[in-house]
Amino acid sequence: MSRKTTLRRALVGLAAGAALALAAPLAASAHVTVNPNTATPGSYATVNFRVPTESETASTVKLEVTLPTDTPLSAVLVQPVPGWTATVEKGALPAPVEVDGNTLTDAPLKIVWQADPGVGIGQDQFQIFSAVLGPVPDTGHLVLPAAQTYSDGEVVDWAATPDEVAADDTLEPAPVLYVNDAPPTGEHSHSHGTASAAPAMEDATAAAPSDSSGVALGLSIAALVVAAAGAVLGALAFARRPKRG
Numbered sequence: 001m002s003r004k005t006t007l008r009r010a011l012v013g014l015a016a017g018a019a020l021a022l023a024a025p026l027a028a029s030a031h032v033t034v035n036p037n038t039a040t041p042g043s044y045a046t047v048n049f050r051v052p053t054e055s056e057t058a059s060t061v062k063l064e065v066t067l068p069t070d071t072p073l074s075a076v077l078v079q080p081v082p083g084w085t086a087t088v089e090k091g092a093l094p095a096p097v098e099v100d101g102n103t104l105t106d107a108p109l110k111i112v113w114q115a116d117p118g119v120g121i122g123q124d125q126f127q128i129f130s131a132v133l134g135p136v137p138d139t140g141h142l143v144l145p146a147a148q149t150y151s152d153g154e155v156v157d158w159a160a161t162p163d164e165v166a167a168d169d170t171l172e173p174a175p176v177l178y179v180n181d182a183p184p185t186g187e188h189s190h191s192h193g194t195a196s197a198a199p200a201m202e203d204a205t206a207a208a209p210s211d212s213s214g215v216a217l218g219l220s221i222a223a224l225v226v227a228a229a230g231a232v233l234g235a236l237a238f239a240r241r242p243k244r245g
Helices: 004-029 162-167 201-205 212-240
Strands: 034-036 044-051 062-068 075-078 084-101 104-117 126-134 141-142 146-150 155-158 176-178
Touching: 004 155, 034 201, 062 126, 075 104, 084 141, 146 162
Parallel strands: none
Antiparallel strands: 034 044, 044 126, 062 104, 062 146, 075 126, 084 104, 141 176, 146 155
């Protein structure tokens, strides 16, 4: 076998390995998440719902986030997004709930982001939708099921609880805001909600923080690039060595 053939096969194998290494973390992170995923009890937390489009033929045109009714939020504010209409739907709770000495009989039940005509999140794109939620209840965690609607009518329900995902990792996980519970390994957030007496509107305009999965992915890609460069240089050096007589 010639050195050129050996070099060519080595490079092809390297490219295939790189594609597989990149595909795994990207596929694992391609779901609707909330960032940061931790908050302090009693705070008004600014959270960012990150919505990627996985479809190769349709764009995301709607996101519906269902809010808890057993531990309701009395204040929900949304940040405007150009090309999208944001609505906070309010209604009666299944049963009255005591919150900070007050009895709530109705509360925000859902946040809906609807794309304007001709607008959507296309393939290989994502969108950040920000909201202020509060006061954050003194509980373990809040499950925030999200329904993602595509332009072809397909609806993906990101609704599985942490316990359900632990029992069956093929389920679509719901975004989860951890309060007193610790996030599962690999889902630690870099920032926490900040307590305040009232919702801070300026917080809602803050840039979306990157989470640990993004950092890990970036480091993995960087390491892969360095390793690939070293392998290519080594292969080229081998190919250029003079043949022994």
